[in-house]
Amino acid sequence: QVQLVESGGGLVQPGGSLRLSCAASGSIFSMYGGGWYRQAPGKQRELVATMSKGGSTNYIDSVKGRFTISTNNARNTMYLQMSSLKPEDTAVYYCNVLAGPRVVASWGQGTQVTVSS
Numbered sequence: 001q002v003q004l005v006e007s008g009g010g011l012v013q014p015g016g017s018l019r020l021s022c023a024a025s026g027s028i029f030s031m032y033g034g035g036w037y038r039q040a041p042g043k044q045r046e047l048v049a050t051m052s053k054g055g056s057t058n059y060i061d062s063v064k065g066r067f068t069i070s071t072n073n074a075r076n077t078m079y080l081q082m083s084s085l086k087p088e089d090t091a092v093y094y095c096n097v098l099a100g101p102r103v104v105a106s107w108g109q110g111t112q113v114t115v116s117s
Contacts, residue, residue, distance in 0.1 A: 002028055002105035004095055009111030016085050020111060022078040022095030028105075030073040033098040036080045038091035039110070049080060050098065062088075085115045 003025035012018055022034070033052040039045040049059045049069040057069050068081040078095055092110040096103045 002026060002097055004097070004105050004108045006093060006095055006108050006111040009093060009113045011114045011116065012085055013117055014086060014115055016115070017081070017083040018085065018113060020080040020082065020093055020095075020113075022080075024076040024078075024097070024105075027073075027076055028097050029071040029076060029078055032104060034069075034071060034078045035096055035098050036067075036069060036078075037094045037096065038089075038113075039094070040091040045094065048093075051078070052098075082113070085113075087115045089113060090115050 005023045006020060008018060008020040010018060031053065033050060035050040036048045037045050038048050048063055049067055051057050051069045051071060059067060066082065066084045071078045090113060092112050094107055094110040097105045
């Protein structure tokens with residue numbers, strides 16, 4: 001079973017930046033795509049950004065130009081660089097591994113991102 005651990009969240013002021021990390025327990029991101037998700041209180045988990053195993057990326061419109069997804073295959077780690085953060089970005093952020101459209105790994109605990117003055 002693939003294990004994922006998210007880290008890098010925290011409290012940041014509007015306009016600030018954070019880099020989230022997703023560490024996998026095996027050589028996963030060289031074989032599969034990945035995605036970042038977020039869940040705000042009282043809302044369902046939503047997909048934020050994806051990277052295919054071929055390296056193509058996609059983002060929801062609200063984060064385009066502000067978030068960047070990337071992977072370091074040698075370190076089995078996926079990243080989400082976030083800049084120009086807004087209060088509406090506040091959520092618990094999760095990562096997962098994608099085989100086509102399917103989630104491969106169990107959900108981790110996520111990492112809390114809070115954007116507030």
